[in-house]
Amino acid sequence: MFNPSQHDVRRFFCETFRKVQANEILTPLEAIARDWIVQHEEYRDALKDVDAALAADYAVERGQSNPFLHLSMHLSIAEQISIDQPPGIRGAFLALAQRLGSEHDAHHEMMECLGEMIWNSQRSGLPPDGVQYVECVKRR
Template sequence: MFTPSQHDVRRFFCETYRKVEAGEILTPLEAIARDWIVQHPEYAGDLASVDEALAADYSVERGRSNPFLHLSMHLSIAEQISIDQPPGIRAAFLGLAQRLGSEHNAQHEMMECLGEMIWQSQRSGLPPDGASYVECVRKR
């Protein structure tokens, strides 16, 4: 399993942003990341400098959302949808996107469910409950 560090993730998104700005060829994963970066122009300043990104503090106390976490969640959810894992997540996403009229907004709603599932798993010490995650998305 690939487990990138916080710095690896920040470097990945900054490098993808740099390549997009320079018009360079992207890897398939970078192309998916680009699609989400483009939909979040408010993060351009956070992605423009690797050194600043590595030093940035997005702790709750600072009152600022973490653009790297947000973009990572978009990537994770896109992958889940593409392989329908956990089973049923693709159909739940499509239903939510249709109800909201936006795939992007549907992903933002899914982030709440994904965060809840991860929090419950960490709190209980049990594996993530994919079925409850899918059900949460369906209920949105």
Template sequence: MFTPSQHDVRRFFCETFRKSHESLVLTPLEMIAADWISQHPEYAEALSDVEAALETDYSVDQGQTNPFLHLSMHLSIAEQISVDQPPGVRQAFQILARRNNSEHEAHHEIMECLGEMIWNSQRTGLPPDGQAYIDALKKRCS
């Protein structure tokens, strides 16, 4: 399993941002990332300076959104939807996208559930609970 470091993730998004703005050829994963980057123009400054990106602390205490975490979650959710893993995530996405009239907003709703599952896993030291994640999504869909 590939486990990129925080710096790897930040370099990936900064490089994708650069390549996209220079109209260079993107890998399939970079193409997906570039689409999410384009939907978040507020992150342009953070993505335009690799060195600053590597040094910036986005802790909760700083009170600012971590653009790299946010974009990474969009990528994770897109992958989950594409393979319907955990089972039911694709259907929840479709329901939320229709309800919000926006795939992007549906992603943000899913992101809240995903973030909660990850937070619970980190807090308890247990593996992520995919069923709790799906149950939270089902609650949002009802």
């Protein structure tokens, strides 16, 4: 299983942003990341400088949003939807996107459920509960 470090993730998004700006060829994963990067113009400054990105501390206590975590969650959700894993997530997403009139807004709602699932798993020491995750998305 691939388990990138925080720095790996930040380098990936910064490098993808650099390649987009330079009109360079992207890998398939970078192309998906690009689609989310362009929808979040507010993150451009964070993505411009890899050294600053590696040093940045996005403390919750300071009320700061972590652009790399946010983009990573978009990427994770896009992958989940593409392979319908956990089973039923694609249908739950499509229904939510239709209700909200926006796939982007549906992703943001799903992030709440994904974060809750991960938090519960970490707290309990049990594997992530995909069934509960799908049910959470359906309730949104």
